[in-house]
Amino acid sequence: MKISPIVKHLVLIGGGHSHLAVLRRFGMHPVPGLAVTLISREVVTPYSGSLPAHLVGLYSRDLMHIDLRPLAQFAGARLIQSEVTKINLEDRSIELCDRPDIPFDCLSLNIGSRPDSALITGASNHALAVKPIDKFLREWKFIKQQASTTLSTGENYRLAIVGGGPASVELAFASQIAIEQCEGTSGQKAGRLQICLVTAGDKLLTGHSTRSQEFALRELESRGVEIRFGGRVARFGKNRLVLTDDTELECDAAIYATGASLPEWPFQCGLAKSADGFIEVGPTLQTSSHDFVFAAGDAATIRNEPRPKSGVYAVRQGKILAMNLRRFVTGRPLKRYTPQKKTLALISMSNKSAIATRGDWFFQSASMWRLKDIIDRRFLKKYSELPQMPVELDIAPGLLDQQAETKLRNHAMRCAGCGAKVASSVLEEVLDELPELRRDDVLSESGGAEDASRIQLPDGRILLQSLDFIKAFTHDPFLFGKIATNHSLSDIYAMGVQAHSALALAGLPFAERRYSRQQLRELMLGCSEALEENGCSLIGGHSAEAEQLQFGMAVNGFAAPETILTKSNLKIGDTLILTKPLGSGTLLAADMRHQARHEWMDALMQSMLSSNRKASEISVAHGAHACTDITGFGLLGHLLEMLANNCMGVTLLLEQIPTFAGALTTLGSGIVSSLHTDNQLNAARISNQVDFQNHDLFPVLFDPQTAGGLLISLPRSRAKACLDKLVATGHDRAAIIGEIIEAKDAGTIILS
Ligand SMILES: Cc1cc2nc3c(=O)[nH]c(=O)nc-3n(C[C@H](O)[C@H](O)[C@H](O)COP(=O)(O)OP(=O)(O)OC[C@H]3O[C@@H](n4cnc5c(N)ncnc54)[C@H](O)[C@@H]3O)c2cc1C
Secondary structure, eight states, X not given: OOXXXXXXXXXXXXXXXXXXXXXXXXXXXXXXXXXXXXXXXOSEEEOGGGHHHHHTTSSOSGGGEEEHHHHHXXXXXXXXXXXXXXXXXXXXXXXXXXXXXXXXSEEEEOOXXXXXXXXXXXXXXXXXXXXXXXXXXXXXXXXXXXXXXXXXXXXXXXXXXXXXXXXXXXXHHHHHHHHHHSTTSSSTTXXXXXXXXXXXXXXXXXXXXXXXXXXXXXXXXXXTOEEETTOOEEEEETTEEEETTSOEEEOSEEEEOOSEEOOSHXXXXXXXXXXXXXXXXXXXXXXXXXXXXEEOGGGEEETTOOOOOOHHHHHHHHHHHHXXXXXXXXXXXXXXXXXXSOOOEEEEOSSSOEEEEETTEEEEEHHHHHHHHHXXXXXXXXXXSOOOOOOOOOOOTTSSOHHHHHHHHHHHSOOOBGGGSOOXXXXXXXXXXXXXXXXXXXXXXXXXXXXSEEEEOXXXXXXXXXXXXXXXXXXXXXXXXXXXXXXXXXXXXXXXXXXXXXXXXXXXXXXXXXXXXXXXXXXXXXXXXXXXXXXXXXXXXXXXXXXXXXXXXXXEEEEOGGGOOBSSOOOTTOEEEEOSOBOHHHHHHHHHTTOOOHHHHHHHHHHHHSOSHHHHHXXXXXXXXXXXXXXXXXXXXXXXHHHTTSSEEEEEOGGGOOXXXXXXXXXXXXXXXXXXXXXXXXXXXXXXXXHHTTSTTGGGGGOOOSSOOEXXXXXHHHHHXXXXXXXXXXXXXXXXXXXXXXXXXXXXXXXX
16 A cells, blocks of 8 residues: 655755756656655745846746746645744744744755845835746836836936846846837937946946956947946935945936845855855755755855856756755755856847857847847746646556546546535435434424524524535645635525634544644634634534645534525525625636646635624625535526526526636636536526637636635625625625526526
């Protein structure tokens, strides 16, 4: 029997160039028993090499970013978006805000660098650093706009760029073209764009060939860029730079792309500092101070082998870093790495031409730009288009014929969350077979047609009880604990009642004791945080080993009988409101196949993290007649449950149904959750399905939802006010999606 309990935890901090290679390699060749977590400030991480091409419109935003989410999914790694500022090296854990500490056995840092001018007085208020690049891009838009407006009024605009290395030279070329491209800068009234490159050195491109230095200088000057050598900035002021010799340079905006530096926090944690101010590592990329901590890229300097800070070295180190992390955690000797002495630098001139230099060699031409373009695109593609790994079935040869094996393979990628529920048809068949033992104080029918069961209490109140349980769809137990708790509470909220108390049921994968404890701790901290937000007490529970992480809760609520909302109390003429978008099933399925973008998943996670408590209160306050929560059986399945036993139907406004960003894209690519096909059997209940079955939104009707929204049926006269209130309280995607109509056949659905 093959089992691989988790026994060690590797944490990667920063989604830099080296960690991209680590993630890809770990995805191609996983280390059984090793859990991997990536913590990165940016999840859609910018690729600096493409920045100049993006500024002048040659590359789209996507062509200069790598989405770490699909890559982390590919590697089977947990992804946490957060900025690390404290590591406890003694007890090997990382402190993060808003979540429990993350313990580790082995750590790797690939956190890049920031321009050293960040420490100059006034830098944060009066100048813009090229890194972090996304912040630069956000603020660059304003500079460009301001420049364009000023120039179009006939006034001059002065942009100071501080630094004399390749990044500053590229920025000088690019910013000039980018600003001139802006509308309104041409025409007779246009002022003059004055770009001034201010460098403390006596030449540009120090460390590169003399011919490249001379060429860059000539070319910049010929484009009207002023170069100020020997200008060391002492202070950034409002619309001015003050140099160390007290000269003041006026400017409308200042950018800096000076030499690399590192913040102090890694050293405050106890990591060894190199003479040039970076994390000192040896030839194995282990830090000089701690053998279980590795560092690579700009953040690290190799003892006795310092090199300029450039992405080329960070990329090269990725391969050896992946190898050594694997060797370290499995107790094998590490490989030594000697960085190359010279690298090829390709410096974009932003006019589809580039300067190429390596050692003394220099060349400049359009072909060098094409070479850079090929290298950059290839790099981005390597980490954006990930191979589909074959599904391994552990079945003895000869047990299966080819057809059955293919079928099993296709089904092996089962969804988690609500996509992993048992189909409603199967459930009904089985429940119908069960004997019924009636009790007078049990008000619900057996089979549980309502979201929660109702038990009559002697004091006249009703005890509502519900149970829900889902498989983890994320590698993050903390996040999963919060979402699964919200998901479980929803059944009580769907009945218009507040959650009182809950019992937890946790299934934890077999793991080494320490890791098992950590998973349970994160899961339960997530759960208790969500319970606290909902004012619900945890009063008990049970845990057991399971094949994979699972969590659910039995929830109690108390209410007076007349205040309880049921599914079936719909009234003809009622308006239907849906409080959250649909599409979580397809997005979670795409995420499993590492085909979901971070921005889609981020919005989905935020929605799943938000409780239905407020929406429930609002629906009651607006006289709702009936309500349910949308989960595994999808909108149509749950709507049909509401309509069962009623001589009513629904007109559904298909185009009003809100969907999560990306859901229509993934559905359009045929990515559906495991339960989708069973849910789709309900399509037969749509009287005019032929007219709509090719509509983009049609499949979303069958998409299973995890922690989905409420579907509220309420008087038409109160629907607008209810919707306004929902929107005002953060349910900004809530929408009116249909109307209850009279129908001869119960459960008639008409799309409109
Ligand atoms: C305009 C410009 C153009 C350039 N062009 C080139 C070029 O063409 N070729 C070249 O070789 N080099 C180029 N460089 C240099 C290159 O940007 C760096 O050398 C390279 O990015 C370093 O890579 P890295 O892997 O060390 O880190 P980075 O690629 O900078 O990545 C660092 C990662 O760490 C994350 N992070 C940072 N701090 C934290 C934290 N505290 N907690 C969690 N996560 C954190 C960030 O979000 C990011 O994901 C250029 C630089 C600039 C400014």
